[in-house]
Amino acid sequence: MSPAPLMSATPDTAAMPAVPAAASRARSPEPPLHLRLAQEVKPPEGRMPAIARPGDDRVTPLEVIVNGAKSGTWLLLERAGELYAPRDAFAEWRVTLPDGVPAINFRGEAYLPLSAVPGYRVRLDAANQAVELLFSPDAFAATRLTQPLLKRPVVSPVLPSVFFNYDLSYTTSALREAPSTQDLGLVTELGFSTGWGVLTSTAVGRNLTGDNTLGLPRTFTRLETTFTKDFPDKNHTLRLGDTTSLGGMLGRDFYFGGIQYGTNFALTPGFISQPLPIFRGLSEAPSTVELYVNDVLRQSSRVPTGPFTVGNFPLMTGGGQAQLVVRDVLGRETVTTIPFFTSARLLAAGLDEWRVEAGGVRRDLGTDSSNYDTGFVSGTWRHGYNDALTLEGRADAGTQLQTLWLGAASALPGQFLGKFGWVGSQDDRRGSGGAWLLGLERIGLRSSLQVQVKEATRDFRNLALDETVLPTRQEVAGNWTYTTDGVGTFGLGFASIDRYDFERVTTASLNHTIRIGARASLILNATRAIAGASANFVGVTLIVPMGGYRIASVNAAVREGQNDLYATVSESPANDAGFGWRLLAGQQQDRERAEAGATYLGRYGQVSGEVSAGHDQTSVRLGATGGLVFADRHLFATRRLDQSFAVAEVAGYGRVGIGLGGQVLTHTDADGIALIPRLMAYQDNSVRVDPNELPISAELDSIEQIAVPPWRSAVKVVFPVRTGQGALLRIVFDDGDVAPAGAIAKIKGDNQEFYVARRGEAFVTGLQPTNRVLLNWKNQQCEFEVRLPAATPDEIPRVGPLLCTGVAR
Helix, strand or coil, X not given: CCCCCEECCEECHHHCCCCCCCCCCCCCCCCCCCCCCCEEECCXXXXXXXXXXXXXXXXXXXXXXXXXXXXXXXXXXXXXXXXXXXXXXXXXXXXXXXXXXXCEEECCEEEEEHHHCCCCEEEEECCCCEEEEECCHHHECCEEECCCCCCCCCCCCEECEEEEEEEEEEEEEEECCCCCEEEEEEEEEEEEEECCEEEEEEEEEECCCCCHHHCCCCEEEEEEEEEEEEECCCCEEEEEEEEEECCCCXXXXXXXXXXXXXXXXXXXXXXXXXXXXXXXXXXXXXXEEEEEECCEEEEEEEECCEEEEECCCCCCCEEEEEEEEEEECCCCEEEEEEEEEECCCCCCCCCEEEEEEEEEEECCCCCCCCCEEEEEEEEEEEEEEECCEEEEEEEEXXXXXXXXXXXXXXXXXXXXXXXXXXXXXXXXXXXXXXXEEEEEEEECCCEEEEEEEEEECCCCXXXXXXXXXXXXXXXXXXXXXXXXXXXXXXXXXXXXXXXXXXXXXXXXXXXXXXEECCCEEEEEXXXXXXXXXXXXXXXXXXXXXXXXXXXXEEEEEEECCEEEEEEEEXXXXXXXXXXXXXXXXXXXXCEEEEEEEEEEEECCEEEEEEEEECCCEEEEEEEEEEEEEEECCEEEEECCCCXXXXXXXXXXXXCCEEEECCEEEEECCCCCEEEEEEXXXXXXXXXXXXXXXXXXXXXXXXXXXXXXXXXXXXXXXECCEECCEEEEEEEECCCCCECCCCCEEEECCCCCCEECCHHHEEEEEEECCEEEEEEEECCEEEEEEEECCCCCCCCCCEEEEEECCCCCC
16 A cells, blocks of 8 residues: 655644744844853753853844754843743744743843743754754644645536436246246436426336236336435535435334435535544654554654644544554654544534424335325434534424434444434324334454344334334344454354244354455355244355456355355456456256346446346346436437536537546547536536547647536536637748747737747647738737638648738837
8 A cells, every 4th residue: 555645734823822023033133142162051940050151131143953953043032041032933933831931021022931941951052053942842832633624616507407317128038838928127217407406206117018927017107206405505405305214223214205404414525524533642853653544554744843633534434553653853763552443323523413304204115106194294413422422313293103212322442332222102093102222333453243132112103114014022133253364254143033923033144254365255154043934044155356357256055955056257347338248057946047148338328138048937138228418408328327417518629538537438529519427516526638639729728627516417618729720820021021039919809819939930829711810019010811721630831921011120
């Protein structure tokens, strides 16, 4: 892994003394002090011993070195054998003074005693007029190493657009002892994007061939229709229509139709909602600080003398160990090992996350277009009480059901995270009920452990539960994994579910993954039903990468007396485009089976085909996915659009490569227009033109434009190009001699200026077949005509001599 980049070190100015407006560096010095030979002086009991030459106050310029760092030349004052420095010197040296230190006034400026600084020592060098000051590292202002705050980019204007995504699948099956079947399915999404927000609607079509042998009618069902409006300056999002309510710690997510408004931290690039560890250290001299997280170098920074804090910890979750390595200019090294813990389930101290919702619970999504029943209003709130404790609450009020949820997640000793939740419900038909949850988890570098217990009373209800379904009486689940150095990773799992209307089901599982050779992996899985069921499973999988995008695997499994033994070989499209394929042969559930498939991923979508043959059935499956976009009066075919996109224009230049960063994604059409997909919302996206595919006569101010689109919206990116052709013009005056160097030529009606060089030649771009050109020299102007000869686009013609009359040298 390459070393982390150097980070900037910012002084903690809150602890610095005030800096007066007057500087103390540029006064005429007093006669220099008669300093002794270089010697180290330590003041007894915090006072500096008398310096030779007693008498009146004296001030002299000295080169000051503070704890090994050169700090420039300063005027130091000697009074009664003690050295004083101006107040602004302490600020520049980042040295803090105890409260109440008296200052003396010298020529209208405050001077403070150096001996008041903890750990003060002085070393005077008479020959070089220098003084070396040593202070305790604790006397310096703290340095904070932090990530620079990302400036929120200005969102680009939205280009109104319409987009359509489709996923089409066709399957025909020939059965040995039954009629053949044909099934055509379609999933669609229609979207409208404007400056007001994004409106999307999805639908699914089944059995569009109308094949009666499938036993299903031909249907076309609406799935979700949602209007989304983001407020990035507030990190808020508004949704109207169909959306999902997050169940929280004790609940279960459910669909509803209505309104939802709340926080959305994803609208700010780089925003981190979880608490991150802060490490503190002390450097006795200017040093380099290296931060290692779980033995991986994450950061290297330079810090001055004094205390420092490292707050730009990499985003991660779980526990581990960090090492701070402080190395000074002499190579002396101090290593401090610090355990840490962080979790994505926690909110940073003082941070709030909330959401309010109102509408009707959606039932039978996928089979019914508009089944909305229970009306409700809901509010959810999470608060980071401190970096170790996050509180959670939720209240639901329906027409017949009311619930109240309370929960907490807390960091515990030993790098554990604990969870607790309680919910009470009141239903008009079932009465009151309740549920609770306890959880414990630990995620470390080598091992992880998760245990959770949840119980509910028989009459407990929540909005996600259908009224005909009883809650689960008890759920107990746990898993543990451990990674070794030489024999792979081991895992154990346990789950027990006890329902009011079914008997308890208890299972245990074991898995082991180990590397074989340089690249292959062997995976072992075993599951055993301990109670309530008889399903047992043992499986072995060998995965062998074969180079490039090709991979092979062999699978063997036994479940309930049925055996699987088959091999697969597949290759994915290279570089996210091109052809891919897959082969399977062997035995599944004691029956022979073979499969072969191919896919092609291109600019306009993906098409696939697959043939499978088993004991009593042969099937052919065909599929196509992609999208269409109408924006800026142009229709584009593209891959499925799940992100933002841009319409780029390089006017008049077709077949020019254009894309994101250094990756060319597409080429402009004959009008110089192209669709750029896969833009990241609310972030800077570098849309670039490939300069190698532009003609030599093309002029662009920049081959890069920055686009910041809203979520799933289009923006327009224009590359201003000066049209026309370039030519080398040779200009002469009335006297027959060439125009002087430094004269300025420009095409009439164009503001672009071109300077005349030696031999009266000027390279002028943007020329049309016939042009009027103006020449300016010493407040004089003349005009002449330029006619271009026939030439290829990449050829630079030479034109002239061209006579420009009426200008005197």
